[in-house]
Amino acid sequence: MKNINAPKIEFVDKILSVISLEKGLSENTIIAYKKDVCLVIDWFKKNEINFLNANENNFREFFSFLLNQNYKPSSLNRKLSSLKQFYEILKEESYIDINPLNNFESYKKIKNLPKSLSEEQLILLLRKAEDNFKNIEEKNITKKIKQLRILTILEILYSTGMRVSELVSLPLSDFIKINDLLQIKGKGGVYRHVAFNKESKKMIEMWLLHRSSIEKFINNKYIFPSNNGIGHITRQSIYMELSELSKSINMNSAYVTPHKIRHSFATHMLNRGADLRSLQKLLGHADISTTEIYTKVQSKRLSGLVNDIHPLKRINLKKKESLKT
Secondary structure, three states: OOOOOOOOHHHHHHHHHHHHHHHOOOHHHHHHHHHHHHHHHHHHHHOOOOOOOOOHHHHHHHHHHHHHOOOOHHHHHHHHHHHHHHHHHHHHOOOOOOOOOOOOOOOOOOOOOOOOOOHHHHHHHHHHHHHHHHOOOOOOHHHHHHHHHHHHHHHHHHHHOOOHHHHHOOEHHHHOOOOOEEEEEOHHHOEEEEEOOHHHHHHHHHHHHHHOOOHHHOOOOEOOEOOOOOOEOOHHHHHHHHHHHHHOOOOOHHHOOHHHHHHHHHHHHHHOOOOHHHHHHHHOOOOHHHHHHHHOOOHHHHHHHHHHHOHHHHHHHHHHHHHHO
């Protein structure tokens, strides 16, 4: 077994680079892993525990400490996953003999029904964004292009259900010829197809036409450039512009976020008859259980479905008609 007294950042980075290569993790995921690893190393240091000699009980004490700090199950599970993989590589590289986290089980997640906007609220937002674009004079190019951009972004988010992180990085080259389906790179580097409806395709075509007339956007490789034409629009900018849009129609801006729009897409698709497997593919969920959370609907709606579409309804109606005659 190799020996190392105190891990330096370079050592942590070295182990994480191995994990990144093996798992194909994104840069953001590795940054999160690094925070988790440094957190436990700092905790061990304060408690005079050598991170290479840490045993199962040491880690149980560490996670008990996090529980007392009111960490959520999802956060605990992410840290557990980070540390399990980190210590597995330490084992493979002969720094330790046994992974002390092998016997740890995931913390039970509290699955809350995602909050979504109603269909009426989304239509109101889209109409307001469209009015904002139409009401700006043609000579005010800067404001005109900004309003059209957020209108197009809103249309794409709602019609495809894609994540905002996926949207901002969309390359212009993918839209040279717009088809019904577009392959995008999602979480964990996994590719999937998203579908465009007729309305969103028209909106994208209008955006591309206006975009091509802006000199600072011509050499930009992203479909949605930033205001200064360098790089793509940021997620923060989209959040702010959606917030401004919602406030202008007295809608709670806390509920109008790209993630809430993604939830709205999923909820509205299921409400209108989409099957769970197709929705899973459109959303890019690795596990069907993640998609199943959208099936937790109100009891009133379930009752309404049974009363409206159950075969017995038609039988009872015929029975009533025959009794009248």
